[in-house]
Amino acid sequence: MTPEKLIQKQFEGFVERDLDKFLSCYKEDVGLYHFPENEPFLQGMEAMRINYTDVFDNSPNLNVQLISRMVFKNKVIDREIITNRKEVKYREIVVIYEVEDGLISAVRYIS
Secondary structure: OOHHHHHHHHHHHHHHOOHHHHHOOEEEEEEEEEOOOOOOOEEOHHHHHHHHHHHHHOOOOOEEEEEEEEEEOOEEEEEEEEEEEOOEEEEEEEEEEEEEOOEEEEEEEEO
8 A cells, every 4th residue: 555545544433433443553662752753642553542532522513624735755744624623623733644564653733
């Protein structure tokens, strides 16, 4: 699967709130980072499962809109608008996904 198709699959899993589909796109030791930090704020599959179970369960009107997508080698860069995520009504972000061995190994958020 190409990096772009992998990111599209995880995007669809997020939109559908299909936790298994969403998480199947990530490496076991995935790290999530706030750009430009070098230390992850979330690390590993168990932390991802806990975090996104909470997000999906407590955001009944959650929505995401893909504004643009760019692919550069093993990186996919999305510009997204997320609405109704728990306490955050609106957030525009840039997300940089890094793909290794067919799975997402790192995610960097710029907001």
